Amino acid sequence: MAVNIEVYKEIEQELSAANVTLVAVSKTKPVEDIMELYEMGQRDFGENYVQELVDKAAQLPKDIRWHFIGHLQRNKVKYIASFVHLVHGVDSFKLLEEINKQGQKENRIINCLLQVHIAKEETKFGFNEEELNSVLENINQHRQRNQLQHVNVQGLMGMASFTDDVEVVRGEFSQLNAIFHQLKTNDHRLHTLSMGMSGDYKIAMQKGSSMVRIGSLLFGQREKKH
Numbered sequence: 151m152a153v154n155i156e157v158y159k160e161i162e163q164e165l166s167a168a169n170v171t172l173v174a175v176s177k178t179k180p181v182e183d184i185m186e187l188y189e190m191g192q193r194d195f196g197e198n199y200v201q202e203l204v205d206k207a208a209q210l211p212k213d214i215r216w217h218f219i220g221h222l223q224r225n226k227v228k229y230i231a232s233f234v235h236l237v238h239g240v241d242s243f244k245l246l247e248e249i250n251k252q253g254q255k256e257n258r259i260i261n262c263l264l265q266v267h268i269a270k271e272e273t274k275f276g277f278n279e280e281e282l283n284s285v286l287e288n289i290n291q292h293r294q295r296n297q298l299q300h301v302n303v304q305g306l307m308g309m310a311s312f313t314d315d316v317e318v319v320r321g322e323f324s325q326l327n328a329i330f331h332q333l334k335t336n337d338h339r340l341h342t343l344s345m346g347m348s349g350d351y352k353i354a355m356q357k358g359s360s361m362v363r364i365g366s367l368l369f370g371q372r373e374k375k376h
């Protein structure tokens with residue numbers, strides 16, 4: 151069995167005691183593995199690829215809350231708009247507008263997180279602090295004109311550098327937590343801070359994460375490196 155049920159139980163207890171939401175990242179893993187955790191009570195699952203998410207969602211129970219945690223292309227929003235629970239990686243205003251447009255078509259409000267670039271690596275997507283402030287300002291101006299009614303920007307998401315240096319990871323998560331708290335004082339809609347993966351979720355929790363995205367610890371290593 152690839153799914154590590156004992157580890158799941160431990161992590162689930164650890165997180166629920168701290169009021170942190172566990173998103174079980176099931177990308178590249180079969181629907182049977184997802185069902186094993188579903189039967190344990192897990193309902194939040196994360197996927198990175200639109201086609202894979204669409205295929206799995208069609209085969210699995212309707213009360214699963216699907217989190218899209220990958221890099222979402224604008225032309226693919228329409229495929230997941232009818233059912234996605236939370237889009238973690240919104241990294242442009244244009245993407246947010248497209249999510250809003252598709253949300254309107256589906257007559258629903260789609261939850262979103264803005265991705266913040268905290269890692270030193272160039273490859274990670276997301277806004278820097280200055281861009282984040284201006285995009286939030288822009289969102290607020292649209293709201294005042296009763297626009298963007300079909301998206302609910304409820305927080306931030308970030309990924310730390312891929313490094314063994316714990317101090318670097320701590321520093322990056324601290325920085326994101328500080329940004330989040332500062333924004334939250336002005337905008338009470340912001341309540342979700344998605345940070346932490348298999349290798350760094352404990353640090354993320356110490357630094358104020360409210361949602362962690364854990365894949366390999368639960369489902370085992372993935373075949374390909376994504």
Ligand SMILES: *Cc1c(COP(=O)(O)O)cnc(C)c1O
Nearest residue numbers: 175219347348349363364365366
């Ligand atoms: C794959 C992925 C995860 C899970 O990674 P693990 O190291 O397997 O826990 C979390 N967040 C994002 C954005 C991912 O792409």
